[in-house]
Amino acid sequence: MVILEPGVATLISSEKTIYLCIEVTDCCEDLKSTIENYIIATKYNLNIDVDSFVALFKDKNAAFQAVVETVMFAAHKQIEMKVKETTEKQFDLGFDAKYQDLLKNSEIKLEFVNFARDLQDLPPNVGTSVEIANRIETKAKTVADVKISILNKKQIQDLDMGLFLAVNAGSNVEPRLVVLEYTGDPKAKKTALVGKGITFDTGGYNLKPSNFLENMKFDMSGAAIVSATVMALAKAKAKCNVVGIGLLTDNRIGGTATLTESIVKSMNGQTVEITNTDAEGRLVLADGITYAVHNQKAERVITVATLTGAIDIALGKWFTGTFSSSDEFYSEFVTAALKAQEPIWRQPLIEGHLKAMKCSKIADLVNSEPGRQAGSSTAAAFLDSFAEKKQYIHLDIASTADQSKRGRAPMTRTMFELLK
Numbered sequence: 038m039v040i041l042e043p044g045v046a047t048l049i050s051s052e053k054t055i056y057l058c059i060e061v062t063d064c065c066e067d068l069k070s071t072i073e074n075y076i077i078a079t080k081y082n083l084n085i086d087v088d089s090f091v092a093l094f095k096d097k098n099a100a101f102q103a104v105v106e107t108v109m110f111a112a113h114k115q116i117e118m119k120v121k122e123t124t125e126k127q128f129d130l131g132f133d134a135k136y137q138d139l140l141k142n143s144e145i146k147l148e149f150v151n152f153a154r155d156l157q158d159l160p161p162n163v164g165t166s167v168e169i170a171n172r173i174e175t176k177a178k179t180v181a182d183v184k185i186s187i188l189n190k191k192q193i194q195d196l197d198m199g200l201f202l203a204v205n206a207g208s209n210v211e212p213r214l215v216v217l218e219y220t221g222d223p224k225a226k227k228t229a230l231v232g233k234g235i236t237f238d239t240g241g242y243n244l245k246p247s248n249f250l251e252n253m254k255f256d257m258s259g260a261a262i263v264s265a266t267v268m269a270l271a272k273a274k275a276k277c278n279v280v281g282i283g284l285l286t287d288n289r290i291g292g293t294a295t296l297t298e299s300i301v302k303s304m305n306g307q308t309v310e311i312t313n314t315d316a317e318g319r320l321v322l323a324d325g326i327t328y329a330v331h332n333q334k335a336e337r338v339i340t341v342a343t344l345t346g347a348i349d350i351a352l353g354k355w356f357t358g359t360f361s362s363s364d365e366f367y368s369e370f371v372t373a374a375l376k377a378q379e380p381i382w383r384q385p386l387i388e389g390h391l392k393a394m395k396c397s398k399i400a401d402l403v404n405s406e407p408g409r410q411a412g413s414s415t416a417a418a419f420l421d422s423f424a425e426k427k428q429y430i431h432l433d434i435a436s437t438a439d440q441s442k443r444g445r446a447p448m449t450r451t452m453f454e455l456l457k
Contacts, residue, residue: 055083065094065103065378072104076111076128087132101136102143103378106450109147115443116158145273146453150446152176153258153265157444161237161254166285169236169257170213173264173283177217183271188214196328199302200309200320205286207241207294212286214328215260217267218279225278226336228456229329230267233318233342234260234285241288241314242297256318258438258446259341260285266452275457280333284321288314300400304328305423310397313405318344319419320404326423337366337428340420341448342435347412348384349436356382357447358433360417366428373455379447381432385411390418 068090087104094100114125132140156169170187177185190211193201198214205212215234235256239245245253260283267281295301299311301320304327309320322340329335348358359381361367367383374381393406393415402422406415417431437447 055081065096065099066380068094068100069103069107069378072107073111076108079126082127084129084131087130087136091132098136098139099378101132101139105130105132105140106143106147106378109143110150113147113151113154116155118160142273145269146450149265149269149272150449152268153261153446153449154444156261157255157258157439157446159254161287164236164254164257165210166213166234166236166287167210169234169260169285170215170283173215173217173261177264177268180268180271182219182221182274183268184218186216186218188216196304196324196332197302198304198324198328200304201284201286201324203295203299203301203311204235204241204288204317204320207289207291208287209289209291210236210287212284214325215264215281215283215285216333217264217281217283218333219267219271219275220278221270221274222276222278225276227278227280227334228337228339229280229282229326229333229335230263230452231282231322231325231329231338231340232259232261232263232284233257233322233340233344234283235288235318235321235343236285237287237289238315238317239287239289241294241317242290243313243315244290245315252439252442255439255444256343257285258343258434258444259283261444262341262434262446262449263339263452265446266449266456269449269453270456273453273457275453277456279456280329280335282325282329282333284325286321288317303423305331305425307402307423308400310400310403312397312403312407316405316416318342319416322420323423326420330423330425330427335427338424339430339432339452341432343438344431344433345413345416345435348433351384351413352382352436354436354440356380357437358382358384358413358435360384360386360414360421360431360433361429362386362421362424363428363430366430370430370451370455374451377450377454379451381451384417384433385414386417386421387414390414391422394419394422
């Protein structure tokens with residue numbers, strides 16, 4: 038058993054019972070952090086007395102959710118490619134039967150959170166655009182009422198997705214556009230979840246320094262997250278109308294790679310001057326937004342992307358940066374994030390940010406404004422210009438997508454709560 042008691046953090050073991058003692062606050066984030074760290078560190082298989090944790094909190098349901106989801110998250114075994122893999126630890130949960138429905142809800146969420154994490158954790162030589170698309174397709178076939186379409190390079194060319202193709206231009210691996218559709222309520226507003234899926238980011242001709250290449254396999258996190266979210270909603274039989282759009286490619290250098298100062302035409306007709314080939318995520322997302330609005334007739338759009346280093350400076354690992362042109366939509370999203378227990382922080386998005394992205398003398402937009410000011414906001418403004426006045430939210434997960442060399446699939450739970 039693991040039992041929460043008030044007091045100073047310590048660990049006492051006696052008669053096959055472990056008492057995990059922490060200072061109790063009414064903050065589930067503290068509880069989650071303590072449990073996660075312990076589950077990762079322990080060498081034991083455990084029977085966990087969930088009720089002993091829940092009893093100490095005012096919001097019993099939130100505390101139950103925090104405990105069981107953290108155990109499922111922390112106990113999920115990392116992908117290994119060793120000759121002899123490590124044994125997975127076992128954790129059994131003991132709790133009052135009245136929480137059974139909450140458990141079912143958490144099990145669905147965490148199944149797909151952990152599926153997204155498995156995709157994130159793939160090494161880049163394995164986790165190519167083609168392989169990730171195939172794995173999503175395989176998983177989607179296990180979920181009722183999900184329609185999946187995977188578009189190849191020729192089909193992407195037929196859609197005139199010039200920005201997406203410009204990022205893929207230097208690669209020897211074809212891009213993939215993964216579209217997952219679920220209609221649990223045909224009368225509901227159609228919401229599109231658009232995910233950045235850069236399977237490895239070299240920076241292109243604006244090549245990253247070697248120390249910045251570390252963890253670039255996680256640059257596809259957005260595509261994994263939006264795909265997992267749609268499947269989770271379908272398995273939960275949520276009353277919503279949602280489409281997930283994952284744009285998968287790597288960003289390489291080479292003889293055919295897009296050159297800095299190139300002018301590229303987007304799917305919606307706007308031209309973009311490529312002032313920095315390392316600002317590639319917003320390019321694929323821009324065409325993804327257009328596909329969502331034009332081809333999928335989405336009324337609301339959410340983009341999810343490891344987009345800017347600037348968000349790390351602003352918020353660090355503690356919050357996902359959130360941008361929106363709609364106070365109404367953002368208010369709904371905040372409620373969902375609180376229920377999902379995922380910290381977010383709203384960042385500014387004003388007309389001046391878009392103006393900064395219109396500094397090209399020969400194109401409608403630049404993909405990276407020349408200064409260093411408000412880099413996350415100017416990137417969000419660039420994307421918002423493709424949303425065509427639809428309700429729009431952008432989630433910059435550059436600092437929350439992964440920690441300690443493992444994917445964390447942030448915002449999967451929040452988007453699930455928003456739409457279910």
